[in-house]
Amino acid sequence: MTAAGAKISVQGVAKTFQSAAGDAVSALGEVDLDIAPGEFVSIVGPSGCGKSTLLNVLAGFEEPSQGEALMDGRPIRGPGPERGVVFQEYALFPWLTVAGNVAFGPASRGIAADEVAARVRHYVAMVKLDGSERKYPHELSGGMRQRCALARCIANDPDVLLMDEPLAALDALTRLSLQDELLRIWSEASRERPKTVLYITHAIDEAIYLSDRVVVMSERPGRIRRVIEVPFARPRAPEIRTDPRFHALTDEIWLLLRREP
Amino acid sequence: MKGNRIGNFCWRLALPAVLIAAWYYATEIRPMLHPTLLPSPLAVLRMFWKLLWNGELFVHIGASLLRIFYANLAALALGVPLGLAMGLFRPVERLLDGLLSIFRPIPPLAWVPLSILWLGIGTTSVVFITFLAAFFAIVINTIAGARAVDRLHMRAALSLGASRRRIMTHVVLPTVASYVFTGLRIAIGVSWMSIVAAELIAASSGLGYMITYYREALRTDAIIVGMLTIGVIGLAMDLATRRIEQWLMPWRTGYHLA
Numbered sequence A: 001m002t003a004a005g006a007k008i009s010v011q012g013v014a015k016t017f018q019s020a021a022g023d024a025v026s027a028l029g030e031v032d033l034d035i036a037p038g039e040f041v042s043i044v045g046p047s048g049c050g051k052s053t054l055l056n057v058l059a060g061f062e063e064p065s066q067g068e069a070l071m072d073g074r075p076i077r078g079p080g081p082e083r084g085v086v087f088q089e090y091a092l093f094p095w096l097t098v099a100g101n102v103a104f105g106p107a108s109r110g111i112a113a114d115e116v117a118a119r120v121r122h123y124v125a126m127v128k129l130d131g132s133e134r135k136y137p138h139e140l141s142g143g144m145r146q147r148c149a150l151a152r153c154i155a156n157d158p159d160v161l162l163m164d165e166p167l168a169a170l171d172a173l174t175r176l177s178l179q180d181e182l183l184r185i186w187s188e189a190s191r192e193r194p195k196t197v198l199y200i201t202h203a204i205d206e207a208i209y210l211s212d213r214v215v216v217m218s219e220r221p222g223r224i225r226r227v228i229e230v231p232f233a234r235p236r237a238p239e240i241r242t243d244p245r246f247h248a249l250t251d252e253i254w255l256l257l258r259r260e261p
Numbered sequence B: 001m002k003g004n005r006i007g008n009f010c011w012r013l014a015l016p017a018v019l020i021a022a023w024y025y026a027t028e029i030r031p032m033l034h035p036t037l038l039p040s041p042l043a044v045l046r047m048f049w050k051l052l053w054n055g056e057l058f059v060h061i062g063a064s065l066l067r068i069f070y071a072n073l074a075a076l077a078l079g080v081p082l083g084l085a086m087g088l089f090r091p092v093e094r095l096l097d098g099l100l101s102i103f104r105p106i107p108p109l110a111w112v113p114l115s116i117l118w119l120g121i122g123t124t125s126v127v128f129i130t131f132l133a134a135f136f137a138i139v140i141n142t143i144a145g146a147r148a149v150d151r152l153h154m155r156a157a158l159s160l161g162a163s164r165r166r167i168m169t170h171v172v173l174p175t176v177a178s179y180v181f182t183g184l185r186i187a188i189g190v191s192w193m194s195i196v197a198a199e200l201i202a203a204s205s206g207l208g209y210m211i212t213y214y215r216e217a218l219r220t221d222a223i224i225v226g227m228l229t230i231g232v233i234g235l236a237m238d239l240a241t242r243r244i245e246q247w248l249m250p251w252r253t254g255y256h257l258a
């Protein structure tokens, strides 16, 4: 059932946690999902349904209790730089400046200092943080922090980007503008090598606007309720938000999410 | 903003000013106490000038500060590696926690008799007692720092491709550093308190010794000079460590504001 050449392949992955009280909490039901190279896939689902758990399995932070997650056909064992992660809480290193944060990945992988500096310049400019290179994260606004986190992730040139509600902590206007930024940055970064994205959100419109496919999950323990193809061509412009098909899709997903299990 | 700061400053000085005025009143204008019990502020000031000009005050300040320096240096050198090992490795913690928990509640001054027996009266004894005070503050804070490493930072570093070694130097150490600094600030505070007490008994120089010396000579004015000197230097050291902390770890202001 795995499509040959899938970038990411989730095969029967389920996760059960041991709660502090000792009983087993089934966080994620059995999930099967293939993501093609260069594809942008979003996951929407009720809170607590296991979205972050799935992402953590793909990032290599958690081991599945059942099934297997593959990248390029090889099982994922632990975190690695080929899978970049963007966290809702940014997770920037507060002791490093913007430039220091962006340099962290390349420098970790032993890239020469002048090449690291060139990458920092390039990606800082890409996320429009030039001029703020020497600022510390606490001096940035929420939107700037997430841009910085995005630059840090992409500067490491990962094949796969795993994003866990990266815009959820931002105000509505910043979120809308960052959605466009995100698409622009993704397509710029994908020029040399396609970048596959798994994007978690609880905002339906965000999922539709950004993605090629939207995966709708059920309540905990989350299973895939349906996978919806988004028909809009790229590059996408804000006008599609007023397209009747956009609303039809939003309603469809909304109903899926509301449906009793 | 600036006017506010000046107002703030005046507000802080208000109470000390009132106290000094009352002191002046009770000793110079309407003497109520014998000068041996409470000398006037003018007498204290005169004594201060005298001890300043004959160099005595500097000798004692120098002796105390040098001991503080050695004690905290030793406390850092031993406390940071030990705290790191305990905070990061469970078995080390299990091994040492009991010992540490028993020794920690013993006030440094309770070590004075043993310390005099073992090390004699003098700098070594005082440094040892002061070291004990500083050491626990640093160990406890280092352990807390090693445990405070944010799981998200750990995960971010791992998925950026950082090796274990790089995580140690670039994630664990910066986190621990700010805790160590907090520990050092507390350590300097407590060591300043315990050094004076240790010098009262176990030394023949230092501000604590100076105070006992003049107690025996019944020179209350010199005792008060010693006490106020201790207060002022303690305050200055705390302000200085804060400045150094801001300079070394500019990101820390974020934690305070957040």
Ligand SMILES: Nc1ncnc2c1ncn2[C@@H]1O[C@H](COP(=O)(O)OP(=O)(O)O)[C@@H](O)[C@H]1O
Residues within 6 Å of the ligand: A017, A018, A019, A025, A026, A027, A028, A045, A046, A047, A048, A049, A050, A051, A052, A053, A054, A220
């Ligand atoms: N480390 C853990 N230990 C125990 N339970 C957990 C753990 N992580 C997540 N869970 C539980 O698993 C469920 C799914 O969590 P999560 O994947 O974070 O949901 P989502 O991201 O969809 O909101 C929740 O009920 C959560 O409480």
Ligand SMILES: [Mg+2]
Residues within 6 Å of the ligand: A051, A052, A053, A164
């Ligand atoms: Mg989540």
